[in-house]
Amino acid sequence: MATPFNIEFLDHVALRVRDLAVSMRWYEEVLGLTPYKLPEWGDYPVFMLAGKTGIALFPAQGERSPGEETSRKPGIDHFAFQVTREEYEKAKRWFKELGLPYEEQDHHYFLSVYLKDPDGHTAELTTLVVKEEEFYLP
Template structure:
């Protein structure tokens, strides 16, 4: 945003001075005054104006995110949530050191979820302004068929909120089944028909 604003300011500066210079040329022409330098300056300002336009477009496109690394889930009970994500979704537990001491993460594929106690202070663990348990809505991909997912959830006593149902994913149509984690966050377990998830 700051980069785009700086580019916009440069463009506005160039246009303002180009208009002023052209105005001087018109006045000089009316008075029959030779105008080699003002004319040259006008061309210079107009060229700078075109550059500012292209520079603004370039700067606006210089930041493009490609993926996400991890997300932070605010939970009521870190241990209870960790067990649920391990048992239900097959994630792997990982402890790491944070500024306030040991922290717990859950890894899956090339991503991870950091479990943050909802009652932690912003000083101890900087996070979103509204750190409320149960407010997340997450979709996870699996190679397991919808029928097998439903059997797995029922075996663990996890209530199925909805599904199987067709939903629109980032890469096409998903077969989705919904349940909730211990805090009530909505968890979508989905698969692309005929396109197994590549484990990396």
């Protein structure tokens, strides 16, 4: 079924990990991902990037992340698709039309909506609100 909005690409998958430093080292040394911390966000998440996509590492016992209610166990926290700002607004209208509950958050660089799939997995749609050069590595 076609939706009234379009997804650009998979932005990130968020993982809860037992040891942030060990995981960062593994993803950097084994997969060649580049660690990237956002000073406005504190110590985590730590993004491990390959271009504009990657993973976001959260400590398994850390604070609740957006859209997450109870799990603190290691595993997949959520997945995120990037959309343009226009498509982001279309998606919110669509979710309202469908009567789907969602949570919206301002992440300084991004705006995001979080919603649950039928199995309880958290899906995120995110849109960049600053220039690409201000967020993505050269």
